[in-house]
Amino acid sequence: MKIRELLWGAARRRPRNLVRLFGWSFAEAAPSFVSGQAIAHALDDGFAAGRPVVGLGWLMLMAAAWLTAAIGARQVLLAIARIVEPFRDALLRHVVAGTLHRSATSGLRPDSAAVARLSRQVELARDSFAAVIAVSRSFLFSVAGVVLGVLTLTGSVLPLVLLPLVAGLALFSASLPAMARLQRRLILAEEGTASSVASMVDALRDVTACGAQDRVEAVVGRDVARQAGIATALARLTAVRTLSLAVGGWLPILLVLAATPALVRDGATAGVVLGTLTYVAQSLTPALGSLVQGVGVNGVRLVVALERILKTGARPAETSSPEATPTETPTATPTATTAAARRIGAPRGASLWLRGVTFAYGPGAEPVVSELTLSVPEGDHLAVVGPSGIGKSTVAALAAGILRPGDGQVLIGGVPVQALGRAALSRARVLIPQEAYVFRGTLRENLTYLATGRSSSGGSPEIGSLPDPALDRALDRAVDAVGMAHLAERIGGYEAPVDPSELSSGERQLIALTRAYLSPARLVLLDEATCHLDPAAEARAEEAFAARGGTLIVIAHRLTSALRARRVLVMDGVRARVGTHEEMIAGSPLYRDLMGRWEDPVAAGA
Numbered sequence: 001m002k003i004r005e006l007l008w009g010a011a012r013r014r015p016r017n018l019v020r021l022f023g024w025s026f027a028e029a030a031p032s033f034v035s036g037q038a039i040a041h042a043l044d045d046g047f048a049a050g051r052p053v054v055g056l057g058w059l060m061l062m063a064a065a066w067l068t069a070a071i072g073a074r075q076v077l078l079a080i081a082r083i084v085e086p087f088r089d090a091l092l093r094h095v096v097a098g099t100l101h102r103s104a105t106s107g108l109r110p111d112s113a114a115v116a117r118l119s120r121q122v123e124l125a126r127d128s129f130a131a132v133i134a135v136s137r138s139f140l141f142s143v144a145g146v147v148l149g150v151l152t153l154t155g156s157v158l159p160l161v162l163l164p165l166v167a168g169l170a171l172f173s174a175s176l177p178a179m180a181r182l183q184r185r186l187i188l189a190e191e192g193t194a195s196s197v198a199s200m201v202d203a204l205r206d207v208t209a210c211g212a213q214d215r216v217e218a219v220v221g222r223d224v225a226r227q228a229g230i231a232t233a234l235a236r237l238t239a240v241r242t243l244s245l246a247v248g249g250w251l252p253i254l255l256v257l258a259a260t261p262a263l264v265r266d267g268a269t270a271g272v273v274l275g276t277l278t279y280v281a282q283s284l285t286p287a288l289g290s291l292v293q294g295v296g297v298n299g300v301r302l303v304v305a306l307e308r309i310l311k312t313g314a315r316p317a318e319t320s321s322p323e324a325t326p327t328e329t330p331t332a333t334p335t336a337t338t339a340a341a342r343r344i345g346a347p348r349g350a351s352l353w354l355r356g357v358t359f360a361y362g363p364g365a366e367p368v369v370s371e372l373t374l375s376v377p378e379g380d381h382l383a384v385v386g387p388s389g390i391g392k393s394t395v396a397a398l399a400a401g402i403l404r405p406g407d408g409q410v411l412i413g414g415v416p417v418q419a420l421g422r423a424a425l426s427r428a429r430v431l432i433p434q435e436a437y438v439f440r441g442t443l444r445e446n447l448t449y450l451a452t453g454r455s456s457s458g459g460s461p462e463i464g465s466l467p468d469p470a471l472d473r474a475l476d477r478a479v480d481a482v483g484m485a486h487l488a489e490r491i492g493g494y495e496a497p498v499d500p501s502e503l504s505s506g507e508r509q510l511i512a513l514t515r516a517y518l519s520p521a522r523l524v525l526l527d528e529a530t531c532h533l534d535p536a537a538e539a540r541a542e543e544a545f546a547a548r549g550g551t552l553i554v555i556a557h558r559l560t561s562a563l564r565a566r567r568v569l570v571m572d573g574v575r576a577r578v579g580t581h582e583e584m585i586a587g588s589p590l591y592r593d594l595m596g597r598w599e600d601p602v603a604a605g606a
């Protein structure tokens with residue numbers, strides 16, 4: 001999305017509102033046209049001619065123009081609100097959808113802090129957009145009023161007013177790009193300072209304890225100095241803004257005053273001269289001042305805020321490079337470029353291969369996964385079991401390409417995950433964590449979220465591109481297979497709105513499972529994704545994924561998952577062993593132990 005298209009699209013979305021805005025802007029600009037004329041006539045035809053009633057009459061006309069302007073200003077505000085409020089909603093949708101999309105495709109929690117941060121930027125963009133519309137529109141109408149008014153009073157003065165105005169505007173326009181650049185740098189510098197100050201404050205005791213005050217002072221001081229430098233440069237540029245106001249707004253007054261003797265010689269009356277000065281001093285100069293201030297501050301803010309929103313709120317596919325979007329953890333994202341992915345090619349099939357993978361959650365930390373080699377051929381159904389905290393979810397995240405191994409390699413369909421771009425990766429695999437994310441929207445939107453808007457990679461067809469009846473049939477099949485038909489009915493069908501707060505954890509899991517079922521990904525990783533379902537519902541969902549085709553890896557919440565799987569990976573902290581249930585019973589004491597403990601209550605019940 002380009003900024004210009006976005007703004008223009010918002011402005012023209014409701015043409016009738018634009019017409020209304022245009023009409024009321026005329027009313028609001030009434031004093032710009034009336035004031036000079038009223039002053040000129042009040043003086044020449046009224047007070048100077050000894051007819052004070054006529055003079056007062058003209059002044060009353062001016063008062064009426066101001067009243068009209070006040071009514072117009074209220075309506076103008078409403079019309080601007082009708083433009084900027086939907087604009088704000090669209091931006092917010094973009095931010096939330098981008099965050100949700102990243103979460104849904106990566107399996108990570110949605111970055112709610114990023115949404116909150118971007119929401120503030122959205123509010124800023126909305127306010128700035130409203131201010132830019134208000135001042136630029138007011139400027140145009142005021143200039144039109146002044147030009148008309150001066151023409152009707154004494155046309156020969158017009159060049160004295162317009163030439164400096166054009167020069168002032170040119171000066172101002174020339175300073176805008178540099179101002180936007182500096183403003184952008186200032187925002188980044190402010191954020192940098194805030195972040196280094198925050199991390200210093202959080203670790204104040206540590207800093208003191210290890211005597212690192214000098215070092216911290218140097219780091220924070222450098223950020224503060226950088227911010228101050230940019231703020232100073234911006235202030236210097238603000239001087240250009242003042243100069244453009246002086247040239248465009250105040251120079252015409254001087255020129256008109258200087259030309260007064262000549263005007264009088266040519267027959268201009270005192271009223272005409274005063275009227276002309278009223279036009280310039282009361283309408284033109286304030287309008288230019290508002291424009292310079294409004295566009296200089298709000299316009300620059302608007303562009304900077306929009307750039308950030310469009311960049312950081314975008315869905316991964318919309319960003320130009322995968323690194324451009326923030327991630328939840330520093331190691332959470334593959335860094336491969338799409339160019340690299342193109343070079344290496346798309347995954348061939350849905351096999352998974354972990355080759356000597358070692359992973360630790362910190363540079364000095366004990367590895368959670370150590371030299372793990374695991375080959376899961378296409379079509380396999382693998383259950384991962386092991387004690388709590390042993391690293392099962394970590395393996396799932398490594399396999400999904402969310403975590404990057406410290407050592408070794410993860411390959412999906414023969415392609416290293418880090419060589420796949422975000423889009424290719426999310427077409428290749430889907431990871432469903434315990435916490436299922438359901439968003440406000442229709443049930444259809446929730447279910448088809450991973451299926452729409454992507455190209456098929458040879459896996460399941462792109463659901464979103466199917467004609468409606470076919471889409472509904474695919475939806476019906478998925479809903480039925482996963483076992484959420486009752487839920488879909490209770491919600492009120494595919495077009496019914498979903499309120500996540502009204503759903504139980506299990507219901508949210510059913511929606512997330514069906515969404516994954518409909519995705520084009522052929523490698524499915526269920527990380528305790530059925531933990532809130534009862535055993536029968538869990539069995540049904542797992543069986544649905546097993547029958548769906550592709551490769552299925554289940555991080556087992558209940559050990560029944562291991563019995564349903566073709567093979568079992570047992571993680572015991574020292575090494576991982578793979579085999580069938582029978583092989584594991586025979587060869588893994590831990591597995592025997594887990595199964596024994598799990599079977600005990602049943603045996604006791606029997």
Ligand SMILES: Nc1ncnc2c1ncn2[C@@H]1O[C@H](COP(=O)(O)OP(=O)(O)OP(=O)(O)O)[C@@H](O)[C@H]1O
Nearest residue numbers: 361362368386387388389390391392393394395528
């Ligand atoms: N983000 C993290 N930062 C640091 N340590 C972590 C992080 N996530 C997990 N760990 C630690 O890594 C180890 C493995 O965690 P993991 O969640 O992979 O285990 P698990 O087998 O899936 O556990 P459970 O069955 O309880 O979900 C645990 O000791 C856990 O505390």
